[in-house]
Amino acid sequence: MNWIGFRTLTMREITRFFAVYRQTVIPGLITSGLYIIIFGLTLQQRITAIDGVSYTVYILPGLIMMNVITNAYNNTASSILQMKLLQQMQDMLITPMSNIELALSFIIGGAVRGFINGILVLLLGIAIVGMPVEHPLTVLLFLLIVSWAFSSAGLILGIIAESWDNIATMVNFFITPLIFLGGVFYSINMLPGFWRNVSLANPIYYVINGLRYAVLNVGDTPFSVSFSAALIMTIVFTIIGVGLFQKGYRIKS
Numbered sequence: 001m002n003w004i005g006f007r008t009l010t011m012r013e014i015t016r017f018f019a020v021y022r023q024t025v026i027p028g029l030i031t032s033g034l035y036i037i038i039f040g041l042t043l044q045q046r047i048t049a050i051d052g053v054s055y056t057v058y059i060l061p062g063l064i065m066m067n068v069i070t071n072a073y074n075n076t077a078s079s080i081l082q083m084k085l086l087q088q089m090q091d092m093l094i095t096p097m098s099n100i101e102l103a104l105s106f107i108i109g110g111a112v113r114g115f116i117n118g119i120l121v122l123l124l125g126i127a128i129v130g131m132p133v134e135h136p137l138t139v140l141l142f143l144l145i146v147s148w149a150f151s152s153a154g155l156i157l158g159i160i161a162e163s164w165d166n167i168a169t170m171v172n173f174f175i176t177p178l179i180f181l182g183g184v185f186y187s188i189n190m191l192p193g194f195w196r197n198v199s200l201a202n203p204i205y206y207v208i209n210g211l212r213y214a215v216l217n218v219g220d221t222p223f224s225v226s227f228s229a230a231l232i233m234t235i236v237f238t239i240i241g242v243g244l245f246q247k248g249y250r251i252k253s
Helices: 003-019 026-041 055-085 089-093 099-129 136-160 164-180 193-200 203-216 223-247
Strands: none
Touching: 003 055, 003 099, 026 055, 026 099, 055 089, 055 099, 055 136, 055 164, 055 203, 089 099, 099 136, 099 223, 136 164, 136 203, 136 223, 164 203, 203 223
């Protein structure tokens, strides 16, 4: 394995989003702060506690996961597509690094961005509403797994996408709706039977529920189920993404 090249490309992906932190970090914090104020502190007076937890605190794990998913996904997808459009991918492919090493470097870069944004929103929640963290080590592990999963998903779309519109379409019509239907602002036990079953078919529900359990020790589904679902997504997305990259699908032309 080319450790020098692997480390260099990985650090390039990490420093790339740090260099424009006003676009990659600050907006997520501002948006989460607004959600806390508008949906949390305002509606808390009208919505009773859920599972013994105040409404403002209850929605925070969902807001954290929303930032993790979007940042991890966008970082990898945008990096791959940008290199394709600028004809830089061909130069990358002739370096003394295997396609697997290249793919993993991109995934790690996106996972780091998702993880850091998740931690920052977590700290914001602690600072604003004093949110407790019941299982801190589990929180860190779960954030890492989900960051890796959706960074791998971003790799898949970055490879398949041919324009920025393709990425925007995926975000606007699939990822964002799934996030909002994944129990960010409510417990699925509050839903009628049909819609509860729909939520149970939503993979993003399990990552939100898993983090909610890790942070608050409450959840609608056993943590073991949520953790298993997150782990399966991570493995599947990684295998597909690395496999497509290794075959050179839409990146060699």
